[in-house]
Amino acid sequence: MTLDLAQFAADRDIKYFMISFTDLFGGQRAKLVPAQAIAGMQEDGAGFAGFATWLDMTPADPDMLAVPDPDSVIQLPWKPEVAWVAGNCVMEGQDVAQAPRNVLRRLIAEAAQEGLHVKTGVEAEYFLLTPEGDAISDPFDTAEKPCYDQQAVMRRYDVVREVCDYMLDMGWGPYQNDHEDANGQFEMNWEFDDILKTADKHSFFKFMVKSVAEKHGLRATFMPKPIEGLTGNGCHVHISVWDAPGKDTKVNVFAGAGTGQTGEVGLSERGKHFLGGIMKHASALAAITNPTVNSYKRINAPRTMSGATWAPNSVTWTGNNRTHMVRVPGPGRFELRLPDGAANPYLLQAVIIAAGLSGIRTQADPGPRRDIDMYSEGHTITDAPKLPLNMLDALRAYEADPELMAAMGYDFSRSYLKLKHKEWNSFVSHFSRWEKDNTLDI
Numbered sequence: 001m002t003l004d005l006a007q008f009a010a011d012r013d014i015k016y017f018m019i020s021f022t023d024l025f026g027g028q029r030a031k032l033v034p035a036q037a038i039a040g041m042q043e044d045g046a047g048f049a050g051f052a053t054w055l056d057m058t059p060a061d062p063d064m065l066a067v068p069d070p071d072s073v074i075q076l077p078w079k080p081e082v083a084w085v086a087g088n089c090v091m092e093g094q095d096v097a098q099a100p101r102n103v104l105r106r107l108i109a110e111a112a113q114e115g116l117h118v119k120t121g122v123e124a125e126y127f128l129l130t131p132e133g134d135a136i137s138d139p140f141d142t143a144e145k146p147c148y149d150q151q152a153v154m155r156r157y158d159v160v161r162e163v164c165d166y167m168l169d170m171g172w173g174p175y176q177n178d179h180e181d182a183n184g185q186f187e188m189n190w191e192f193d194d195i196l197k198t199a200d201k202h203s204f205f206k207f208m209v210k211s212v213a214e215k216h217g218l219r220a221t222f223m224p225k226p227i228e229g230l231t232g233n234g235c236h237v238h239i240s241v242w243d244a245p246g247k248d249t250k251v252n253v254f255a256g257a258g259t260g261q262t263g264e265v266g267l268s269e270r271g272k273h274f275l276g277g278i279m280k281h282a283s284a285l286a287a288i289t290n291p292t293v294n295s296y297k298r299i300n301a302p303r304t305m306s307g308a309t310w311a312p313n314s315v316t317w318t319g320n321n322r323t324h325m326v327r328v329p330g331p332g333r334f335e336l337r338l339p340d341g342a343a344n345p346y347l348l349q350a351v352i353i354a355a356g357l358s359g360i361r362t363q364a365d366p367g368p369r370r371d372i373d374m375y376s377e378g379h380t381i382t383d384a385p386k387l388p389l390n391m392l393d394a395l396r397a398y399e400a401d402p403e404l405m406a407a408m409g410y411d412f413s414r415s416y417l418k419l420k421h422k423e424w425n426s427f428v429s430h431f432s433r434w435e436k437d438n439t440l441d442i
């Protein structure tokens with residue numbers, strides 16, 4: 001039965017709903033709607049001028065409506081008089097094909113037709129910076145190897161505890177928090193879920209972490225490489241596929257023989273084909289998983305101060321070894337270590353299904369499992385593609401992959417490429433300090 005948002009508001013003393021949608025660049029856009037008006041909005045949606053956001057539209061286009069999906073509603077734990085709800089974008093009665101949550105919903109339905117139900121967990125790392133965003137907020141957080149630093153995580157206990165308490169209250173099943181590999185960097189983990197739920201939680205997590213940090217006078221960032229020379233913000237995704245969604249899940253379609261430690265990797269035939277699809281489309285899907293100019297300072301990066309970037313350089317997979325693009329940590333799931341903190345929470349999940357389904361349909365072979373330390377021995381592998389070196393490289397790889405473009409939807413792909421090329425052009429036409437430093441005396 002559909003949840004009645006007006007009743008939900010009355011039961012919980014909610015005064016405002018934030019009807020939210022995510023644009024092509026991952027920005028969350030919202031209208032604050034008083035609870036008195038929510039009944040009408042639940043029917044018709046909240047109106048937006050799409051062109052005013054990062055969507056490929058014109059000022060002359062009709063209104064775009066974000067119709068709230070009541071299954072996604074969350075009362076803000078830090079401001080209980082407001083509730084956040086994800087909207088599905090509609091224009092003149094049709095789903096807007098380029099809207100990221102619609103792209104994901106369409107792919108979920110396609111997978112379901114084949115009896116496949118994807119579940120994922122994300123590891124959305126972030127930095128806590130000064131409010132201006134130009135330095136790590138904790139001046140004592142300077143260790144060369146700061147990962148799991150007990151003292152440093154306790155100096156940010158107020159922020160970390162508050163966010164974790166909220167996840168406990170919301171029933172997300174958080175299970176650990178730590179100081180990560182860069183100074184000023186943190187990670188908080190919660191249980192994996194159906195892929196749309198994970199995408200909504202991922203969006204909400206970013207909103208929540210930024211809001212709580214601001215409340216404490218800090219600035220949280222998920223930017224892929226906010227500080228030169230330090231490990232960047234990854235957003236690893238753990239992936240498994242099941243016979244049914246939600247609580248009806250019984251069989252992990254990906255589980256096969258083996259432990260993931262040695263010998264057989266613990267993936268079924270279909271699991272291997274899904275992985276094969278990820279491997280086959282990796283360079284192209286980087287345009288989605290690593291979507292910004294800054295993303296390419298995290299992958300292909302030189303060694304960081306801590307000793308390793310923990311980010312991949314090449315399209316390779318392995319067992320329980322963190323130096324590759326894909327790690328199979330144990331039976332029945334694998335970890336894609338390519339995505340970064342700038343990935344759009346919906347497109348990130350969508351492109352995983354798109355590539356995975358393509359792999360299953362074409363019975364793609366993931367290629368050999370590599371059991372080496374890619375950071376010290378990667379040069380010995382000559383038959384694995386290098387990941388794109390910059391955003392333009394990734395956009396071109398995406399354009400050169402009609403199968404992935406079709407799976408993501410041509411309308412979406414066209415719009416995404418158009419806006420991203422514009423962004424790249426804006427970047428390269430920006431006059432940089434580097435040019436002056438290196439060219440002035442030529």
Ligand code: ADP
Nearest residue numbers: 119120121122123189190191192238239240333
């Ligand atoms: P690590 O740092 O070792 O990569 P984390 O514990 O930080 O792992 O994150 C693991 C994520 O993977 C969590 O969100 C967890 O719920 C999720 N996960 C665990 N098992 C599965 C599975 N079978 N399918 C999808 N996600 C899973």
Ligand code: MG
Nearest residue numbers: 123187189236
């Ligand atoms: Mg982790």
Ligand code: MG
Nearest residue numbers: 123236335337
């Ligand atoms: Mg990980």
